[in-house]
Amino acid sequence: xxxxxxxxxxxxxxxxxxxxxxxxxxxxxxxxxxxxxxxxxxxxxxxxxxxxxxxxxxxxxxxxxxxxxxxxxxxxxxxxxxxxxxxxxxxxxxxxxxxxxxxxxxxxxxxxxxxxxxxxxxxxxxxxxx
Amino acid sequence: xxxxxxxxxxxxxxxxxxxxxxxxxxxxxxxxxxxxxxxxxxxxxxxxxxxxxxxxxxxxxxxxxxxxxxxxxxxxxxxxxxxxxxxxxxxxxxxxxxxxxxxxxxxxxxxxxxxxxxxxxxxxxxxxxxxxxxxxxxxxxxxxxxxxxxxxxxxxxxxxxxxxxxxxxxxxxxxxxxxxxxxxxxxxxxxxxxxxxxxxxxxxxxxxxxxxxxxxxxxxxxxxxxxxxxxxxxxxxxxxxxxxxxxxxxxxxxxxxxxxxxxxxxxxxxxxxxxxxxxxxxxxxxxxxxxxxxxxxxxxxxxxxxxxxxxxxxxxxxxxxxxxxxxxxxxxxxxxxxxxxxxxxxxxxxxxxxxxxxxxxxxxxxxxxxxxxxxxxxxxxxxxxxxxxxxxxxxxxxxxx
Numbered sequence: 001x002x003x004x005x006x007x008x009x010x011x012x013x014x015x016x017x018x019x020x021x022x023x024x025x026x027x028x029x030x031x032x033x034x035x036x037x038x039x040x041x042x043x044x045x046x047x048x049x050x051x052x053x054x055x056x057x058x059x060x061x062x063x064x065x066x067x068x069x070x071x072x073x074x075x076x077x078x079x080x081x082x083x084x085x086x087x088x089x090x091x092x093x094x095x096x097x098x099x100x101x102x103x104x105x106x107x108x109x110x111x112x113x114x115x116x117x118x119x120x121x122x123x124x125x126x127x128x129x130x
Numbered sequence: 131x132x133x134x135x136x137x138x139x140x141x142x143x144x145x146x147x148x149x150x151x152x153x154x155x156x157x158x159x160x161x162x163x164x165x166x167x168x169x170x171x172x173x174x175x176x177x178x179x180x181x182x183x184x185x186x187x188x189x190x191x192x193x194x195x196x197x198x199x200x201x202x203x204x205x206x207x208x209x210x211x212x213x214x215x216x217x218x219x220x221x222x223x224x225x226x227x228x229x230x231x232x233x234x235x236x237x238x239x240x241x242x243x244x245x246x247x248x249x250x251x252x253x254x255x256x257x258x259x260x261x262x263x264x265x266x267x268x269x270x271x272x273x274x275x276x277x278x279x280x281x282x283x284x285x286x287x288x289x290x291x292x293x294x295x296x297x298x299x300x301x302x303x304x305x306x307x308x309x310x311x312x313x314x315x316x317x318x319x320x321x322x323x324x325x326x327x328x329x330x331x332x333x334x335x336x337x338x339x340x341x342x343x344x345x346x347x348x349x350x351x352x353x354x355x356x357x358x359x360x361x362x363x364x365x366x367x368x369x370x371x372x373x374x375x376x377x378x379x380x381x382x383x384x385x386x387x388x389x390x391x392x393x394x395x396x397x398x399x400x401x402x403x404x405x406x407x408x409x410x411x412x413x414x415x416x417x418x419x420x421x422x423x424x425x426x427x428x429x430x431x432x433x434x435x436x437x438x439x440x441x442x443x444x445x446x447x448x449x450x451x452x453x454x455x456x457x458x459x460x461x462x463x464x465x466x467x468x469x470x471x472x473x474x475x476x477x478x479x480x481x482x483x484x485x486x487x488x489x490x491x492x493x494x495x496x497x498x499x500x501x502x503x504x505x506x507x508x509x510x511x512x513x514x515x516x517x518x519x520x521x522x523x524x525x526x527x528x529x530x531x
Contacts, residue, residue, distance in 0.1 A: 005261045007276065009268030031395060033266040040390040058295055059397065061287035062341035063279045067247055069255035070275035076284050076340075078292065078397045085393035087278040097302065097341055102295040113261075113271055122261040122270050124277075 007113060007124040008032075016053075017110045017125065019086060023049035030084050052082035053108035054130060060102070062095045075100050079127050091126030105130045134363040135223050136377040137526070138233070139168020142486040145354035145477035146323040147243040153182050153355075157190060157239040158197045160355035160482075164235065168359040169373050172199030175359070176231020179206040179221035181214035181238050181481040194237060203231075211516025212430065214238055215356060215484025216385065220522060222360045223383045232365035238486075239355035240479035248351070248480075249517075250274070251281030282517070283348050283431060284340035288397055290433025291342070293440070299451035300436060302342040306333045309347040309432040309474055311460055316471025318461075318502035323352040323477030347432035349473035356485035375529060378492045381415035381509075382525040388518075400434070400515050404441035407523040411511070412443075415525040419443045422465055423507040424494055426487035428515045429472040435459075439467070442513060442523075466504055469494075484522055487512040495528040 006013055010032045012020050021030035026043030030051070037044045060077040063070075075090035077100075091109060093099055106127035113122035141163035143156055151159075157180065165171055172195075180191035191205035210217040215238030222234035246252055251274060261270035274280040294300025310330050316322040328336075328346055336344040361369075366377055386407040391399045412418055419442065427442060429435035436450050444465050445453035453459065459467035470476045470490040473483065491510035493499045512524045 005263070005270055007270055008273065009263060029390065029392070033395070034268075039395070059288040059292035061279065061284040061291060061343075062338075063275070063281065063284045064341070065247070065283070065337070065339045066275055066279065066281055067252050067255055069272070072275075074275055074279075076278035076288065078278075078288060078393065083392075085396045087396040089276060089278060102291060113257075113276075116260045118260050120261050124271075 002115065002119065002121045004121045004123050007122055011123070011125050013123055017108060018053050019051040019108070021049045021051055021084060022046040051084050051086065055079040055081035055086065055106055055127060057090070057102060057104045057106055058085070060090065060100055062097065062100065077127065079106060089126040090128070092128035132363045133227060135226055135380040135383070136361050136363065136366050137358055137380060137488065137492055138361040138366065138373060138377050139164045139166070139170065139359040140357070140489045140492050141167050142321060142356035142482065142489045143354050144321045145352050145479060148353040151353070153185060153190060153239045153241050154193050154197055156353060156355035157194045157237050160239065160357040161194060161198055161235060161237050164357035164359050169370065170233065170359060172201055174233050175201065175203055175235045177204055177222055177225040177234035179208055179218040179234070179236045181208045181218045182240060183209055183211065183214050183480045184240060184242070190239060210520045211518050212428065212480050213484055213514045213516035213520040213522045214481035215486070216514045216522025216524065217484065217520065219358055219360070219485055219488065220383050220385050223380060226360050226362050232362040234360050235357060236360065236485060237355065237357040238481035238484060240481045241353045242351040242479050243353045245351040247281045249282065251279065279340065281340065283343045285398065286431035286434045287340045287343050289400055290436050292397065293437045293450065297448040297451065303334065304451060304454065305342045305347060305432040305436065306330055306344070308435050308454060309333050312429060312468050312472040313346060313475045315461055315469050316475035319471050319476060322471040322475055323350050324475045325471065343431050343433055347474060349430045349478035350475065352477035352479055354477060354479035354482045354486065356482045356489055358485050358488060376496055377529050378495050379527040379529060380524060381417060381527045382411035382523065384411045384414070384523045386521045398517055398519055400519060401437060401441050403519055403521040404438060404513065404515060407521045408442045411523040411525050417509060417525055421509055422511050424466045424469055424491065424504045424510045425513070426468055426470060426490050427513040429468055429474055430478060432474065435467070435472070438513060442511065461502070461504065469502055469504060484514040487514065488524055488526065491526045495526060
């Protein structure tokens with residue numbers, strides 16, 4: 001089987017792909033990047049928290065003009081996953097304001113970014129209508 | 131003796147394309163004009179704060195001194211995203227307020243004509259030949275366009291759409307009508323980069339950048355500079371009656387950053403820090419939003435203007451759509467907003483913006499705004515926000531005399 005690597009380290013692959021956040025042990029604030037401390041309470045210990053894979057679109061934009069090398073159009077969205085806000089593209093939906101709506105229900109989905117020179121496949125994620 | 135702080139002289143250059151002038155030329159033009167406006171010279175200045183965001187390491191303050199006066203005073207070169215100009219001004223205000231000196235100069239300048247998307251969202255993207263994790267997210271490839279957007283038009287589109295999701299009523303057409311207002315306002319501003327009136331149809335059918343922001347709904351990249359001379363109350367009292375008459379009181383000068391909120395590292399929260407800055411400013415000035423005769427707010431995109439009606443408390447919470455629909459923010463409305471044309475039409479030479487908006491308010495408070503004068507203007511508010519984030523709010527009042 002082709003070895004796989006996630007697009008970002010907070011995407012957990014396997015049978016049930018999901019996002020994993022660093023959760024502050026003190027206040028419960030969640031983060032997706034490598035942490036030095038908690039921006040909310042100043043704590044320095046973190047645990048791992050599995051983020052819900054079902055969510056609701058709280059905001060979106062359809063980007064039709066981007067930097068060279070970024071294919072357009074695409075839908076950028078903020079998805080509320082049971083209280084944790086996630087930034088992601090909406091995928092498997094036509095990028096049109098008639099079809100993408102505020103409040104729409106979505107679920108996490110993965111896709112292949114392709115195979116590199118070493119034969120490794122990168123897997124990305126987005127949210128699709130559920 | 132009061133510890134009031136005053137704007138003694140202030141000026142902005144024409145915003146637009148200045149192919150024959152570099153940043154030092156533009157900064158010099160604004161600085162010399164602000165000094166002349168205040169009836170003072172570089173020799174009177176005790177401090178200089180200056181910003182040029184795109185050349186943040188170039189030392190624009192010292193470059194400027196080498197053209198208009200190497201007097202040996204301390205220079206603070208500042209960079210704070212789109213709040214750079216307000217930060218320069220605030221730095222000078224703090225120095226004067228602290229009693230370090232009794233007069234100082236703040237300057238902001240930028241050359242942006244022809245620039246496209248700015249910041250990380252504008253840099254060309256390409257993937258490496260192998261999927262190797264790097265950075266704070268361990269990303270193996272470019273994330274811009276794969277995990278949402280890094281570019282400002284889309285980020286601020288999401289800011290406006292989120293408001294729409296929370297409170298309703300924020301349609302593409304509503305955002306376009308906000309832009310229609312600012313472009314209409316700019317037709318009276320000879321210093322605006324663009325002073326062409328657009329119809330709603332033209333705005334909505336122009337090139338879509340990031341839905342719902344079309345091109346005319348985005349801030350206009352252009353060249354420009356602005357400068358202000360700040361003076362202490364004690365020093366002002368020693369100056370001429372004419373200087374005292376034209377001086378504008380800084381009733382509040384506030385700078386905030388974004389406090390942590392759930393989601394703030396996913397989508398920048400431009401709301402809380404603006405609301406915090408406004409709350410503090412109103413409190414310091416002893417003035418409420420209902421007292422404002424005009425407001426210049428940071429309409430970097432049409433979608434941003436809407437949320438700041440609410441953040442600056444120009445309307446009840448959740449009432450920004452109704453506020454705009456009532457006509458309140460047009461120049462003949464109850465709280466005229468961006469009568470200069472705003473960033474969408476006057477233009478947004480980044481570091482100049484946070485001083486140019488103060489100039490616009492001062493211009494009206496002095497009764498010198500000509501065709502676009504808001505009659506009888508006595509108090510105004512200027513707001514900027516730099517993503518990252520920093521927010522500057524200044525409340526200005528006409529001299530009592």
